[in-house]
Each structure stands twice: as structure tokens, then as C-alpha cells.
Amino acid sequence: MSAEAATPSGSAAQPAVRLAGIHKRFGAVRSNDDVTLEVATGRVHGLVGENGAGKSTLMSILYGFYTADAGAIEVFGQPVQIRHSHEAIALGIGMVHQHFMLVHNLSALDNIMLGAEPHALLHRAAAEVRARLLELMAATGLHVDLDALVEDLSVGDCQRLEILKALYRGARILILDEPTAVLTPQETEQLFQVLDKLRERGTTLIIITHKLKEVMRVCDRVTVMRAGRVVHERDIADTEIEDLAQAMVGRKVRLHRDEAEGGAAPQAAGPVLLQAQGLSVTDHFGVVRLHEVGLALRAGEIVGVAGVAGNGQSELLEVLAGLREPRQGTLELAGERFAPGRWLDPHRARELQLAHVPEDRHGRAMVMGFPAWETAVLGYEDRPEVSHRHLMRHGAMRALTAELMDRFDVRPRDIELQSSKFSGGNQQKLVLAREIARAPQVLLVGQPTRGVDIGAIEFIHGQLRALRAAGCAVLLVSSELDEILALADRVIVMNQGRITGELPIGECDETRLGVLMTTTAAMQGEVTAAAGPAGDRTDREAAR
Amino acid sequence: MSQAPLPRWADLVLLPALNLVAALLAAAVVVAAVGQSPIEVLQVLVRGAFGSARGISYTLAYATTFIFTGLAVAVAFHGGLFNIGGEGQGLMGGLGSGLAALWLAPHLPAWAMLPVMGMAGALFGMAWALVPGYLQAWRGSHVVINTIMFNFLASTLLVYLLVNHLKPAGSMAVESASFAPSARLPGMHQAMGWLGIEWPNTPLNLSLVLALVAAWGVWLFLWRSRAGYRLRATGSSAGAAAYAGIEPRRQVLIAMGLSGALAGLVGMNEVAGISGRLMLDFVAGAGFTGIAVSLMGRNHPVGIVLASVLFGALFQGGAEVAFDVPGFTRDMVVMLQGFIVLFSGAMAYVLAPTLARVLAWRRAGAGPVDARAHEARTSETRSAEASTAEGGAQGGGAHG
Numbered sequence: 001m002s003a004e005a006a007t008p009s010g011s012a013a014q015p016a017v018r019l020a021g022i023h024k025r026f027g028a029v030r031s032n033d034d035v036t037l038e039v040a041t042g043r044v045h046g047l048v049g050e051n052g053a054g055k056s057t058l059m060s061i062l063y064g065f066y067t068a069d070a071g072a073i074e075v076f077g078q079p080v081q082i083r084h085s086h087e088a089i090a091l092g093i094g095m096v097h098q099h100f101m102l103v104h105n106l107s108a109l110d111n112i113m114l115g116a117e118p119h120a121l122l123h124r125a126a127a128e129v130r131a132r133l134l135e136l137m138a139a140t141g142l143h144v145d146l147d148a149l150v151e152d153l154s155v156g157d158c159q160r161l162e163i164l165k166a167l168y169r170g171a172r173i174l175i176l177d178e179p180t181a182v183l184t185p186q187e188t189e190q191l192f193q194v195l196d197k198l199r200e201r202g203t204t205l206i207i208i209t210h211k212l213k214e215v216m217r218v219c220d221r222v223t224v225m226r227a228g229r230v231v232h233e234r235d236i237a238d239t240e241i242e243d244l245a246q247a248m249v250g251r252k253v254r255l256h257r258d259e260a261e262g263g264a265a266p267q268a269a270g271p272v273l274l275q276a277q278g279l280s281v282t283d284h285f286g287v288v289r290l291h292e293v294g295l296a297l298r299a300g301e302i303v304g305v306a307g308v309a310g311n312g313q314s315e316l317l318e319v320l321a322g323l324r325e326p327r328q329g330t331l332e333l334a335g336e337r338f339a340p341g342r343w344l345d346p347h348r349a350r351e352l353q354l355a356h357v358p359e360d361r362h363g364r365a366m367v368m369g370f371p372a373w374e375t376a377v378l379g380y381e382d383r384p385e386v387s388h389r390h391l392m393r394h395g396a397m398r399a400l401t402a403e404l405m406d407r408f409d410v411r412p413r414d415i416e417l418q419s420s421k422f423s424g425g426n427q428q429k430l431v432l433a434r435e436i437a438r439a440p441q442v443l444l445v446g447q448p449t450r451g452v453d454i455g456a457i458e459f460i461h462g463q464l465r466a467l468r469a470a471g472c473a474v475l476l477v478s479s480e481l482d483e484i485l486a487l488a489d490r491v492i493v494m495n496q497g498r499i500t501g502e503l504p505i506g507e508c509d510e511t512r513l514g515v516l517m518t519t520t521a522a523m524q525g526e527v528t529a530a531a532g533p534a535g536d537r538t539d540r541e542a543a544r
Numbered sequence: 545m546s547q548a549p550l551p552r553w554a555d556l557v558l559l560p561a562l563n564l565v566a567a568l569l570a571a572a573v574v575v576a577a578v579g580q581s582p583i584e585v586l587q588v589l590v591r592g593a594f595g596s597a598r599g600i601s602y603t604l605a606y607a608t609t610f611i612f613t614g615l616a617v618a619v620a621f622h623g624g625l626f627n628i629g630g631e632g633q634g635l636m637g638g639l640g641s642g643l644a645a646l647w648l649a650p651h652l653p654a655w656a657m658l659p660v661m662g663m664a665g666a667l668f669g670m671a672w673a674l675v676p677g678y679l680q681a682w683r684g685s686h687v688v689i690n691t692i693m694f695n696f697l698a699s700t701l702l703v704y705l706l707v708n709h710l711k712p713a714g715s716m717a718v719e720s721a722s723f724a725p726s727a728r729l730p731g732m733h734q735a736m737g738w739l740g741i742e743w744p745n746t747p748l749n750l751s752l753v754l755a756l757v758a759a760w761g762v763w764l765f766l767w768r769s770r771a772g773y774r775l776r777a778t779g780s781s782a783g784a785a786a787y788a789g790i791e792p793r794r795q796v797l798i799a800m801g802l803s804g805a806l807a808g809l810v811g812m813n814e815v816a817g818i819s820g821r822l823m824l825d826f827v828a829g830a831g832f833t834g835i836a837v838s839l840m841g842r843n844h845p846v847g848i849v850l851a852s853v854l855f856g857a858l859f860q861g862g863a864e865v866a867f868d869v870p871g872f873t874r875d876m877v878v879m880l881q882g883f884i885v886l887f888s889g890a891m892a893y894v895l896a897p898t899l900a901r902v903l904a905w906r907r908a909g910a911g912p913v914d915a916r917a918h919e920a921r922t923s924e925t926r927s928a929e930a931s932t933a934e935g936g937a938q939g940g941g942a943h944g
Binding site (some may be wrong): 321322323345346347348356358359363364365366367368369370374378381387390392393394496 | 768769771773774776777781782783786787788789
């Protein structure tokens with residue numbers, strides 16, 4: 001079923017990019033194994049695959065970050081050697097990274113000019129660049145306030161700026177790495193319109209993504225990679241989304257809500273296990289991050305929190321997990337009542353059977369330098385099963401870790417492996433295993449599948465559903481709407497630190513949620529389809 | 545990541561050895577440049593440090609102090625802190641031990657006196673480190689700055705006390721009276737004598753045993769105890785520690801307190817073991833040498849003991865060289881130490897990629913692919929550990 005790669009339908013003109021027989025090894029891992037990819041000029045080519053499938057490596061080779069161990073590169077029919085990214089830029093290749101490469105305290109114009117000043121005198125250079133940019137903006141529909149500081153721009157603006165920057169430097173081939181990861185549905189649609197326009201102008205686009213729906217929406221052709229090889233390549237016209245998913249994982253995947261499981265009619269939720277009221281948080285800059293947020297979690301339900309990243313979801317999780325004390329508000333958990341001055345702490349939270357899978361897997365959920373068997377008891381290191389008096393019971397810790405890894409299918413099954421050496425999905429499974437193992441009453445989970453491959457997503461979703469069935473109350477914060485739609489019984493939407501709406505799952509669809517995600521307090525009730533730059537301040541935080 | 549990783553044995557043994565050789569070669573160039581024979585100097589140095597029971601004793605006597613200060617740096621480091629105050633904490637530890645000796649020794653027998661002196665030294669060192677620790681944890685004032693300043697405070701405080709209060713009336717030397725015999729830690733020659741072994745009379749004393757016990761204790765604490773687990777978690781990821789319900793400010797105090805106590809034990813060697821009286825500046829830079837020792841020993845007690853012996857040999861052998869080779873001053877020895885710190889500490893991984901390439905080339909062709917892949921993976925883990933340790937140091941500087 002694999003290897004129907006190569007030989008794309010020979011399109012009329014010279015292909016923009018031809019990568020032939022690319023090999024790249026990192027240590028023992030074959031990141032690219034005889035990869036051949038042809039991208040037709042003026043088309044939008046999707047490059048999809050799980051994390052670690054080798055798509056970013058391939059594009060990094062094209063952009064000159066890595067050099068291939070073997071293989072040939074042709075750009076517009078010319079065989080080329082690309083050893084540095086400036087050589088790639090000279091060949092007309094541009095790249096927009098997932099994490100923007102912008103200088104925050106410079107203006108948009110300065111960012112574009114930086115390193116490509118046409119004049120030694122800056123004011124003359126600026127005038128020249130501005131004139132050319134205005135032309136470019138008019139032609140492409142990429143509008144950005146050139147005099148605004150980057151730190152004042154929204155995420156969508158930053159992305160447009162990055163695209164402009166690449167085009168200004170003469171990019172005729174543009175690589176976009178996960179371009180929609182931080183955008184609202186409306187901003188995403190705007191981006192797609194820009195991409196359509198660029199295609200009309202003859203720009204070749206390569207989009208790295210794992211969102212199959214978006215591939216179907218914008219791409220002309222798609223290449224699927226798995227384990228360093230190309231496993232599927234088709235024109236979009238001949239492709240179904242299920243085929244892509246199956247090609248990515250190598251087996252059938254269940255991506256959507258199973259109606260039989262109570263999608264439309266959630267099972268009757270049990271008693272309230274956690275109740276929060278009037279939570280307000282102000283950060284140390286005096287910015288209100290959370291404004292009078294209240295919610296209740298019942299046994300046997302999954303409550304989804306939707307919103308563009310950086311609109312208070314993280315603060316909400318931290319407050320509920322006891323990592324941050326709010327300025328105002330109360331929390332009731334397992335019959336105990338907490339208020340500012342005597343707030344819950346993470347230690348007490350665990351005693352009250354509240355488990356937390358934090359958003360920040362690397363900075364919070366694991367100690368990256370610890371081996372798996374030390375990370376597997378983080379937060380529970382004082383439980384009698386892993387420590388006796390003042391000493392840790394290493395044998396018991398190792399046995400426990402091996403058991404958790406078996407139950408949650410963590411790969412590789414190596415308890416001595418350093419936590420940072422596991423893939424994102426396996427790290428998350430290990431964290432989830434640790435938190436679920438003690439059968440919590442309440443589980444707070446943030447971005448459970450961020451950076452997680454599709455096979456692991458399926459597994460993690462299954463675990464969360466099983467937990468709900470066992471009567472646990474789950475609060476799910478996710479920036480992936482699909483994930484919330486697939487799991488939640490009830491959806492809370494947050495924007496700028498406020499709850500802007502709450503809907504039962506039956507009434508949710510992407511448009512309604514998208515509107516709520518961009519509704520501000522001032523606009524509330526007023527329904528605008530325009531993408532809201534309203535969340536500027538928080539958006540900007542998210543971009544960092 | 546893109547380079548082939550080193551196998552564990554190469555990382556732990558071969559690489560440090562190569563770094564040492566590189567440092568010696570660099571020093572040899574300088575020695576040759578001033579008109580001396582590098583071979584001769586090296587011979588004298590090695591013979592001076594290890595060539596006789598006497599030389600070995602001196603080497604180990606120096607090493608004892610370095611073990612204490614090296615452990616002090618390592619414990620703080622695992623807590624994500626950089627304690628540069630070993631010098632001052634060592635002085636205060638000596639002061640604690642000395643005061644206990646001056647006040648109590650006439651009334652107490654040795655078996656009671658010596659533990660009291662040890663405790664007093666550890667407590668004084670601990671107290672001296674806890675102040676910067678508190679300032680770091682609660683006032684956000686950086687521990688590096690404050691520990692450095694506390695070195696100067698400790699030094700001037702000692703001068704003041706010695707000159708104005710502890711110096712016997714009429715004495716010209718700025719030092720206290722000699723301790724009563726019960727406050728003297730037995731020398732190694734005495735201890736060996738009890739066992740019927742003849743051993744030259746040197747500064748080496750039983751505090752070496754104390755140092756080794758302390759090294760074992762540090763290992764036990766850091767890698768076996770729950771408190772050590774929490775300390776290491778805090779040191780490598782403050783965010784993860786907070787998530788786990790560990791109070792980071794308490795961990796700062798624990799790390800600094802233990803670190804100071806270990807540095808304070810320097811007094812047991814220098815004051816109770818060697819001089820038998822309280823003098824000025826008896827730590828003599830060992831607090832700073834401890835940083836190099838800990839760096840070179842990869843912040844692990846075993847590594848620290850080995851690195852301490854190396855530095856002890858440099859001090860002892862260097863003194864012999866300065867004495868035996870005309871025109872070769874002690875400053876040249878300091879230069880050699882400088883090169884060792886440079887190559888083994890700051891540039892510890894400069895040679896790693898080349899070494900990895902050589903080893904990979906040697907292995908190519910030999911052995912089945914699977915075995916190689918497995919080895920590559922396990923050793924990758926190791927080298928990454930080392931690099932996180934480095935990252936931790938920087939992280940510690942940033943947030944600690």
C-alpha cells in the first residue's frame with residue numbers, strides 16, 4: 001500500500017522545485033529516505049505527515065538549513081547546491097516559519113528591510129522599500145501597517161508581514177510551515193484568500209501542515225510523508241480526506257465524533273465536582289488576564305474551552321490547578337472552599353484528586369533532563385508507593401514507570417530514556433499516564449494533542465473518553481476546534497480573559513464558535529464575520 | 545543533534561583525558577616559549593605530586609579542601625544556583641570551628657570536641673550562605689552577586705576578629721592562640737601509626753575521611769532522597785517543580801544551606817587539621833578552585849573527588865616545580881591550572897564532534913548495523929544529559 005510515490009502527472013511547464021532521491025540521517029534515524037518531490041510552478045502543494053515524518057527536514061534541506069546526505073535539487077530546472085538559507089533566498093525560495101522570525105521592537109517596515117537594505121543611508125532605503133512594498137501590498141492584498149511596531153501587531157498581521165518579507169526578497173517559491181496553527185477560523189480564511197491571490201500571480205506555494213481539511217481547501221496537489229518516505233501523492237481533485245489520514249498513519253483512523261457514543265445527546269452529567277466563581281487574574285504588568293470567570297464541572301462530562309491561544313485559557317488552567325492565585329473569586333473542590341489568601345496549591349490539589357496535564361509539556365509537565373522513571377512520579381514523589389521515609393524507592397519507581405508505559409503504549413519502552421528524547425506524542429502519553437493512573441475525580445488538561453502525531457491523538461482522545469465514562473470531570477482546553485468538537489459535551493468560549501459564550505455540543509459549529517472567539521466585551525451580541533483584530537494585546541502575547 | 549553522539553565510555557573517560565592532554569600541550573608551548581623544557585617540568589610535577597608518600601600526602605591534603613568546596617558548588621548547581629561564595633563560607637566555617645575550639649577545647653575531650661567543631665563549621669558556613677539564599681528567594685537579589693560580596697565581608701570580618709579579639713595579647717602575628725590538643729584533628733601519620741603503618745608527617749589528616757563521607761552523603765542526598773529529587777527537579781526546571789507542588793523558594797534555601805555547610809567544613813581540614821589555630825585567608829582561593837573542580841567533575845561526587853586529586857596534584861607538583869626548576873615560578877603553575885579549567889570546563893565539548901567522527905569512522909564496517917544503531921541511541925541519551933547539565937547552568941544563571 002505504500003510507495004505509490006514519484007512520477008507526478010507531468011504538468012506543462014518546468015517544475016518549480018524538484019527534489020530527487022533525498023537522503024538525510026540524524027544519528028540512527030532516517031529522517032528522509034529516498035524522497036522525491038516535484039512541485040509544479042504556480043501551484044499550491046501540500047506536504048502533510050505526522051510529526052517526525054520528515055516533512056520539515058525536507059523543507060529545511062530545500063531552504064538550506066541542512067545539507068542532504070545524498071540527492072539532487074533542481075530549482076526551475078537548474079541543478080543547484082543549497083548550503084545556506086541566503087543561497088535559497090537568492091534562488092527565489094522564501095520560508096515562513098511557524099514561529100515568526102521578527103524583531104519585536106522594530107517597525108514592520110524595518111523588519112522587512114533588515115538585512116536587505118538597498119541603501120547605506122537608512123531614510124533613503126526606507127523610502128525605496130516603502131514604495132515597493134505599497135505596490136506589492138496592492139497586488140497581493142497583504143495589508144500591514146508598515147509603521148506599526150511588530151509587538152503591536154496581531155498574529156495574523158505578523159504572518160502577513162512574514163509573507164511580505166519573503167516576497168520582497170524575491171521569493172517565487174514560498175514555503176509555509178504550519179501557517180494556521182495560531183489563527184482563528186476567520187483569520188485562516190483570510191490567509192487562504194491571500195494564498196489564492198498569490199497563486200494567481202504565479203507564486204509557487206508549499207504548505208507544511210497536519211490539518212487535512214485545510215489541505216483539501218487550498219492545495220492543488222498533496223504529498224503525504226510517513227517515516228521519512230513519500231507514501232502518497234495525488235492531485236486534490238482525486239483525493240478524499242480519509243485517504244490522506246490513512247496514508248499519514250498507515251491505518252484507518254477515527255477522526256470524528258462517534259455518534260453512537262453520545263455525540264448529540266451527552267449522557268446525564270453527575271454531581272458538580274468543581275465549582276469556580278468570579279475568578280479574576282491580573283498579571284504583573286497590570287493587564288487583566290482573567291475577568292470574572294465562573295464554571296462548574298460535573299462528574300462524567302468533558303467541558304471544552306475554546307478560544308484563540310492567549311485569551312486567558314492558560315491562566316484559567318493555572319488558577320484551577322493551584323499554580324496561580326487569583327485576585328478575586330472562589331473555588332470549591334471536593335467539599336473544600338478556597339479564596340484568595342488561602343488558595344489551592346498543587347500539592348493539595350493532588351490530595352483532593354485533581355489531576356492536571358499542563359499545556360506546557362516541556363516547561364511544566366516533565367523535567368526534560370530526568371529519565372522517564374523520574375519524570376513518571378513528578379508531583380507524586382511523596383506517595384508511599386514510590387518513597388519510604390526520606391528516600392526514593394528506585395525499584396518501585398522503575399516498575400511503576402514500566403507498567404505505565406505498557407498501559408499507555410509509550411514508545412520506546414525504555415524507562416531509562418531521558419524525557420526530552422521521547423517524541424511529543426509519547427511524552428504526552430507518559431504525562432497522561434502519570435496523571436490518570438491514580439483515578440482522579442477532576443482532570444484539567446491543556447492542549448493535550450499539541451505537537452502530537454495523529455496516531456497518538458486517537459489514543460489520547462480514547463483515554464479522555466474512558467475517563468469521562470468512569471465518572472471523572474474533565475476540563476479540556478484546546479486551540480484545536482476539531483478536538484473540542486470531537487470530545488466535549490459542552491463548550492465554553494473565551495476571549496480576552498472573559499467567557500464570551502457557552503454552548504451545548506449540539507449547537508456548536510465552527511462558524512458560531514469562531515464568532516464567539518473573536519467577540520469582545522464591547523462587541524458582545526453584535527455578530528461580525530470579520531476576523532477580530534480586537535484581541536490584539538492577547539494575540540501578541542500568544543505570538544511570543 | 546546532527547552530529548554522531550559519543551558512547552558513554554568516551555564521554556566520561558576519553559574526552560576528559562583528551563581535554564587534559566590538550567591543556568598540558570598548550571601549557572607546554574608556553575613553558576617552551578620561556579625557555580624551559582616541558583618534559584622536565586612535567587616530570588618534576590608528576591614526581592612531586594605522586595612520586596613519594598610525602599608528595600601523595602600533600603596532594604591529598606590539598607584535594608581534601610577542594611572536595612569540600614567542589615561539593616558545595618555541585619549541590620548549589622543541582623538546585624539551579626551558582627554559589628561563588630565558597631571562599632567566604634569556608635572562612636566562616638573555619639571561624640566557627642575555631643571559636644568552638646578556643647572556647648571549649650580546654651574543657652572537652654577530643655571525641656566530643658571534634659564533632660562540635662565540625663558542626664560549628666557547617667553551621668557558620670550554612671548561615672553565611674543562607675543570607676544570599678534568602679535574598680535570592682524572597683527579595684530577588686541575585687545569588688551570584690551576593691555570594692561574591694559575602695566573600696569580602698567574611699574576609700574583613702575575620703581580619704577584624706583576629707586583630708581585635710582573638711590575637712593573644714602581645715603577639716605580632718595576626719592569628720589566634722594554638723588550640724588545645726583535643727581540638728586537633730589527628731594527622732594521617734598518627735592515624736596510620738595506630739594501624740602500625742609508618743607514614744610521613746604531613747598536613748594530610750583525617751578530614752580526608754570526612755570529605756569522602758561528605759561526597760557519599762551528597763550522592764545519597766541528590767540521587768536517593770526525596771529532598772534531593774525535589775532539589776534537582778527545581779534546578780533543572782523551576783516550572784515543572786512548581787507544577788509538582790514544590791515550593792521553589794524553600795529549595796533555594798535548602799540548596800544554599802547545604803552548599804554553605806559543605807564549604808564550611810573546609811575549616812576542619814585547614815584549621816582543625818593543618819594549622820591548629822585560626823589564621824588569615826586560610827581558604828586561599830579554594831572556594832574558586834571548587835568551581836573548576838565541580839565543573840570538571842561534571843557536578844558528580846565521584847568526578848569531584850577525582851578532579852580534586854588532579855587539582856591537588858597541580859598545587860603540590862607545581863610547588864615542587866617552582867622549587868626545583870630555576871626560573872619557573874608559581875605563576876606558571878597558575879597558568880597551567882588556567883589551561884586545565886579552560887580546556888576541561890569552558891571548552892569541554894570542543895573536541896567532542898571530532899572524537900565522535902573518529903570513533904564512528906573506526907566503528908564503520910565493524911559490527912552489525914543494529915548494534916550500532918542501539919549504541920548510538922543510548923549514547924545519544926548520555927551526551928544530551930551532559931548538554932542539559934550545561935543548559936541548566938545557564939538556566940540557573942537566568943532565573944536562579
